Amino acid sequence: SDLDAFITGLPKAELHLHIEGSLEPEQMFEFAQRNGVAIPFASVEDVRAAYEFSNLQDFLDIYYAGADVLRTEADFRDLALAYFDRAAADGVVHAEIFFDPQTHTHRGVPFGVVANGLLAGMDEAQRKHGLTSKLILCFLRHLDEADAFRTLEQAQPWLDRIDGVGLDSSEMGHPPAKFERVFAAAGAMGLKRVAHAGEEGPPAYIHEALDLLQVDRLDHGNRALEDPALVARLARRGMTLTVCPLSNVKLCNVASVDVHPIDRMLKLGLRATVNSDDPAYFGGYIGENFRAIAQGRGLDRDQLATLARNSFLGSFLDDDAVAAHL
């Protein structure tokens, strides 16, 4: 339709994408076969049938299991390039992607294998599509502070190619406060800081992300809507929220796209953006997320353009590059 073409044609940045969450079932089988790794599924249909989640932890269990097929630099490169191919087809011209090094180093895959593979995919996407990208290292919050510090240490040789640190995995019971010192260290190294907060966790976790982690951007942030003073604070600061509509529905944090608060966020003056989170698991890439909320909430072209514009304003591109995209 016309609106589909309008959405695809909108230049956009993707700011919330876990590269391990772009592992499609077909590619899971391909990597399993070429690496001689056994997987507990008989077919691609079997894998897709297993993607029914009732909360974040349900999803994380299967997402970490799936990542076990990723072993070599070529795997990480191919994974990244497959994502960039799909993103480019959806009109993404810039992407700031998350990776979870601990998921791999804890299985014996060296940090450098992961980083070099992803960076090769990023370089190829720039050549092939003109798509620019940045890399954000996420600490797994269910692990402890010492493990996060070790991971930051392992990242040192690659810091010229890593733009920021993030915080993901099981939110409940793992408040931002747990990572205050490691985020301070990352900030002192000149890294940007982002954190998942208010996806499942309470507004207090969002306050902590702001006050203790000094985040430059907030991932999800949905539960800020329960706290009007917090909404006012985020709006006043022009804080970017990387909202993930299909993820919210698949993880049962929002009942359906028909009641998704994306337009309420805009009306409250929040700088909301639209992102895919883990598209291979949640049923769609960024274009699909835009189409789902456009239809579910009846968004007009102005609102869709605002969401796309917000993605550049909230990106870590320098001011000249942002201006060139607006």
Ligand code: ADE
């Ligand atoms: N890791 C991958 N996707 C995630 C999400 N939506 N929340 C927390 N951790 C994640």
Ligand code: ZN
């Ligand atoms: Zn996420």
